[in-house]
Amino acid sequence: MVFSYPLFEIPFIGIYLIVLSFVFGAVFASFITCTAWRVVRGEDWMLGHSHCDTCGHELSTADLFPIISYIALKGKCRYCGSKVPPRDLIFEIILGCVFAGTLALHGAVDAPVVAALVLEVLLLGLSLADWDSGVIPNGFLAAILVVWIMTVGFMPEMQAYAIEGLIASGCVGLLMAIATAVIGKVKKTKMSYGPVKLAMCLMLFLRIRGACIAACVAVVLGIIFALVCKSKKRKIALAPVIAIAVIVALLLKDVPMPFAG
Numbered sequence: 001m002v003f004s005y006p007l008f009e010i011p012f013i014g015i016y017l018i019v020l021s022f023v024f025g026a027v028f029a030s031f032i033t034c035t036a037w038r039v040v041r042g043e044d045w046m047l048g049h050s051h052c053d054t055c056g057h058e059l060s061t062a063d064l065f066p067i068i069s070y071i072a073l074k075g076k077c078r079y080c081g082s083k084v085p086p087r088d089l090i091f092e093i094i095l096g097c098v099f100a101g102t103l104a105l106h107g108a109v110d111a112p113v114v115a116a117l118v119l120e121v122l123l124l125g126l127s128l129a130d131w132d133s134g135v136i137p138n139g140f141l142a143a144i145l146v147v148w149i150m151t152v153g154f155m156p157e158m159q160a161y162a163i164e165g166l167i168a169s170g171c172v173g174l175l176m177a178i179a180t181a182v183i184g185k186v187k188k189t190k191m192s193y194g195p196v197k198l199a200m201c202l203m204l205f206l207r208i209r210g211a212c213i214a215a216c217v218a219v220v221l222g223i224i225f226a227l228v229c230k231s232k233k234r235k236i237a238l239a240p241v242i243a244i245a246v247i248v249a250l251l252l253k254d255v256p257m258p259f260a261g
């Protein structure tokens with residue numbers, strides 16, 4: 001444990017850590033929205049350069065400060081003056097708040113909180129990729145598996161739940177795979193198994209109780225999302241639904257993951 005609970009009892013340090021976590025959240029949101037965008041477009045996500053979507057001008061470091069650059073440039077491209085959609089700004093603020101909230105609720109900077117923050121970044125990235133392209137990139141799923149392996153390896157409190165997580169993952173995966181196959185057969189279309197794989201990866205972090213909660217939340221959210229997507233005449237993206245459902249289950253303290261301390 002690096003910083004523990006008593007530290008948060010000192011108001012100045014507690015506030016400083018929470019503000020710092022907001023900044024980190026905004027920075028990671030900026031990184032992951034950009035990564036998701038590049039993965040979806042088949043660009044090099046590690047070495048590619050950010051550029052304006054309208055004029056194609058490469059963005060300088062001054063253009064890439066999360067939140068600040070957007071406000072300073074009044075939501076416009078510095079080079080061609082075209083309007084930049086506020087979407088990235090919104091996600092930078094959201095992930096900043098989620099980071100700050102995770103830390104504030106947990107009250108410590110330790111290995112579990114780091115695992116939770118990494119998971120939150122990955123969930124934002126794959127949700128955006130699915131929303132934009134209808135595909136959940138396998139790279140994000142592999143990264144989630146790595147987080148799980150590290151969590152089980154380094155957090156003794158999570159080891160006790162590993163078997164339940166594997167059972168939840170297997171059961172949910174099997175049910176979803178059958179449902180996907182049946183829907184595909186009825187609709188006579190080729191269905192994507194990306195949401196099945198995502199649910200299987202995330203269920204590893206839950207117990208049977210949490211898996212049931214997540215499944216109920218996902219069904220309700222899925223219906224709302226389906227209606228929203230239908231009104232917008234677009235394909236439903238299941239990754240944000242599954243991601244939110246699993247976070248709700250974790251917030252209800254299903255396992256000692258640090259979303260809610």
Ligand SMILES: [Zn+2]
Pocket residue numbers: 052053054055056057077078079080081082
């Ligand atoms: Zn431009």
